[in-house]
Amino acid sequence: KQEVTQIPAALSVPEGENLVLNCSFTDSAIYNLQWFRQDPGKGLTSLLLIQSSQREQTSGRLNASLDKSSGRSTLYIAASQPGDSATYLCAVRSFMNRDDKIIFGKGTRLHILP
Amino acid sequence: GAGVSQSPRYKVAKRGQDVALRCDPISGHVSLFWYQQALGQGPEFLTYFQNEAQLDKSGLPSDRFFAERPEGSVSTLKIQRTQQEDSAVYLCASSPQGTGGYEQYFGPGTRLTVT
Numbered sequence: 001k002q003e004v005t006q007i008p009a010a011l012s013v014p015e016g017e018n019l020v021l022n023c024s025f026t027d028s029a030i031y032n033l034q035w036f037r038q039d040p041g042k043g044l045t046s047l048l049l050i051q052s053s054q055r056e057q058t059s060g061r062l063n064a065s066l067d068k069s070s071g072r073s074t075l076y077i078a079a080s081q082p083g084d085s086a087t088y089l090c091a092v093r094s095f096m097n098r099d100d101k102i103i104f105g106k107g108t109r110l111h112i113l114p
Numbered sequence: 115g116a117g118v119s120q121s122p123r124y125k126v127a128k129r130g131q132d133v134a135l136r137c138d139p140i141s142g143h144v145s146l147f148w149y150q151q152a153l154g155q156g157p158e159f160l161t162y163f164q165n166e167a168q169l170d171k172s173g174l175p176s177d178r179f180f181a182e183r184p185e186g187s188v189s190t191l192k193i194q195r196t197q198q199e200d201s202a203v204y205l206c207a208s209s210p211q212g213t214g215g216y217e218q219y220f221g222p223g224t225r226l227t228v229t
Binding site: 004006031032034036041042043044046049089091093101102103104105106107 | 147149155156157158159162170173205207216217218219220221222223225
């Protein structure tokens with residue numbers, strides 16, 4: 001059974017700092033890994049999608065890496081801003097037992113201090 | 115083009131009532147997923163459709179939950195005899211193809227509160 005873990009559960013950092021959010025998964029049989037942002041009371045906004053054959057993806061101040069063999073991904077946020085405050089979710093699309101499903105971590109609640 | 119839409123956005127139900135939640139995926143998307151997100155938690159898988167076929171319903175918490183996608187487009191998640199523990203945000207996502215590494219596109223969710 002695929003399990004996704006995100007560490008830390010919550011993080012507060014001063015504005016301007018660079019930070020790293022961690023995601024780990026137990027089974028490497030994945031199609032892709034996706035990072036989402038969720039603001040309070042809102043739906044999910046896709047940030048970055050990494051296919052299983054890729055090592056990283058970049059979008060603006062965000063960089064996501066994938067090490068499939070070790071079951072790990074990181075989301076790097078450069079020069080953090082108060083507007084980055086949100087919950088960040090990692091999700092793995094896997095094909096265990098011929099099922100195709102997306103398994104989410106519980107998220108990291110990020111607070112950027114002005 | 116339009117993204118994934120869900121209706122209603124908010125639903126308050128008295129315990130024991132039946133509710134129906136609607137998802138309109140992006141036109142032409144083959145795959146459709148339903149998730150349940152409790153407060154402070156990540157979304158949890160409920161069920162998956164490929165066109166009109168429900169290929170996986172292993173995440174449905176009880177037989178009070180039922181989902182359908184009769185024509186392979188719009189999907190409805192029905193909850194019978196709602197209980198307080200059903201209170202959550204219900205998210206729908208669609209994907210262009212069947213199995214594979216295609217991106218998932220999420221709707222805004224329906225927040226269900228059972229009183």
